[in-house]
Amino acid sequence: MDLTHAQGEGATEQFQAQSHLYKHVFNYIGSMSLKCAVQLGIPDIIHNHGQPITLPELVSKLQIHPSKAGFVPRLMRLLVHSGLFATTVRVKNQEEEEAYDLTPSSRLLIKDQIISLSPFVLAMLNPALVTPCHDLGNWYQGDKKSTPFESVHGMSFWDYNDQNPEFNSLFNEAMASDSGMMNLIVKDCKAVFEGLDTLVDVGGGTGTCARIISEEFPHLKCTVFDIPHVVANLAADSLKLNYVAGDMFESIPSADALLLKLVLHGWSDEHCVKILKKCREAISKNGSKGEGKVIIIDVVINEKKDEHEMTEAKLVFDMLMMIVASGRERDEKDFKKLFLEAGFNHYKITPIYGLRSIIEVYP
Numbered sequence: 001m002d003l004t005h006a007q008g009e010g011a012t013e014q015f016q017a018q019s020h021l022y023k024h025v026f027n028y029i030g031s032m033s034l035k036c037a038v039q040l041g042i043p044d045i046i047h048n049h050g051q052p053i054t055l056p057e058l059v060s061k062l063q064i065h066p067s068k069a070g071f072v073p074r075l076m077r078l079l080v081h082s083g084l085f086a087t088t089v090r091v092k093n094q095e096e097e098e099a100y101d102l103t104p105s106s107r108l109l110i111k112d113q114i115i116s117l118s119p120f121v122l123a124m125l126n127p128a129l130v131t132p133c134h135d136l137g138n139w140y141q142g143d144k145k146s147t148p149f150e151s152v153h154g155m156s157f158w159d160y161n162d163q164n165p166e167f168n169s170l171f172n173e174a175m176a177s178d179s180g181m182m183n184l185i186v187k188d189c190k191a192v193f194e195g196l197d198t199l200v201d202v203g204g205g206t207g208t209c210a211r212i213i214s215e216e217f218p219h220l221k222c223t224v225f226d227i228p229h230v231v232a233n234l235a236a237d238s239l240k241l242n243y244v245a246g247d248m249f250e251s252i253p254s255a256d257a258l259l260l261k262l263v264l265h266g267w268s269d270e271h272c273v274k275i276l277k278k279c280r281e282a283i284s285k286n287g288s289k290g291e292g293k294v295i296i297i298d299v300v301i302n303e304k305k306d307e308h309e310m311t312e313a314k315l316v317f318d319m320l321m322m323i324v325a326s327g328r329e330r331d332e333k334d335f336k337k338l339f340l341e342a343g344f345n346h347y348k349i350t351p352i353y354g355l356r357s358i359i360e361v362y363p
């Protein structure tokens with residue numbers, strides 16, 4: 001019997017649709033395999049090997065139970081298929097052997113580099129953040145205003161961080177690792193920071209971003225402003241960089257420029273307007289060199305211009321912000337509305353490569 005025929009027209013499409021569907025059902029296994037690769041230190045092992053690594057060499061360096069050695073090729077096969085690692089042919093003693101190599105993505109996971117996103121992978125795939133995702137359907141059906149994160153953990157994301165020092169460290173390390181990418185931004189967009197004497201990094205975490213900026217602009221006096229449990233144990237590491245604890249909804253230290261990196265996307269429109277108004281108040285009235293500004297580094301959704309994968313990453317971030325923090329990713333129109341409501345006059349968006357853009361906002 002001709003099966004294709006028996007199933008009628010469209011069977012091929014239906015089978016394709018099934019594959020598409022199942023891929024999405026099991027996407028989380030891809031995420032967890034990535035987490036596993038980071039936990040096992042595979043990017044570092046390949047990097048330290050100094051050349052592509054064969055399977056036996058890789059297995060010999062992994063800290064795994066001997067009974068699991070036979071399962072390593074399956075993990076690597078998926079990760080190679082996803083583009084996180086590559087395979088190449090290595091010639092040894094005139095014999096060809098297949099070996100694993102890094103790709104641009106896994107090169108970003110090598111530890112102890114200026115840019116190392118391993119902490120980001122481990123924090124974002126921590127059960128504290130993954131578990132609330134299971135509650136999304138219930139959240140849509142219920143009338144609770146709180147986020148799925150709050151429903152599951154019984155407290156807001158920031159309170160959870162306050163009460164769970166281990167997760168708080170993990171999260172702060174993740175944000176610091178993300179900020180490592182600032183090296184590229186600062187070098188590419190020098191004009192944004194030129195002419196400033198003082199800058200406050202509002203919600204600046206442990207100060208990685210401010211440190212990178214102050215190293216590039218040695219005359220610039222940078223302040224990292226964040227909630228007490230984030231900056232409590234951080235000492236000023238130079239005369240140029242100091243830490244101030246506080247609440248950005250109450251008052252923000254004054255400066256020529258206020259930086260908001262990945263802060264606004266974590267808050268509702270109403271909260272963002274409050275934060276922006278506080279920033280406007282904080283822009284030094286007597287700034288010596290022209291008008292002060294707010295510098296926003298955040299996701300700007302641009303479905304028409306961005307490639308499919310870039311938009312997908314931005315939309316996934318948008319869902320994460322909804323699940324965790326009542327926040328959202330915004331397009332230019334959404335940002336413009338916030339700026340007007342907060343009393344700002346004009347703005348300039350510089351799309352930078354990758355997920356984020358720089359927006360300079362002027363009073």
Ligand SMILES: C[S@@+](CC[C@H](N)C(=O)[O-])C[C@H]1O[C@@H](n2cnc3c(N)ncnc32)[C@H](O)[C@@H]1O
Nearest residue numbers: 175179203204205226227230246247248261262
């Ligand atoms: C997503 S993180 C971004 C950290 C940093 N800007 C970066 O990009 O690496 C948001 C930051 O806002 C801080 N934050 C949250 N609520 C705050 C508040 N009320 N006042 C000041 N900072 C706050 C958090 O502690 C956290 O460090």
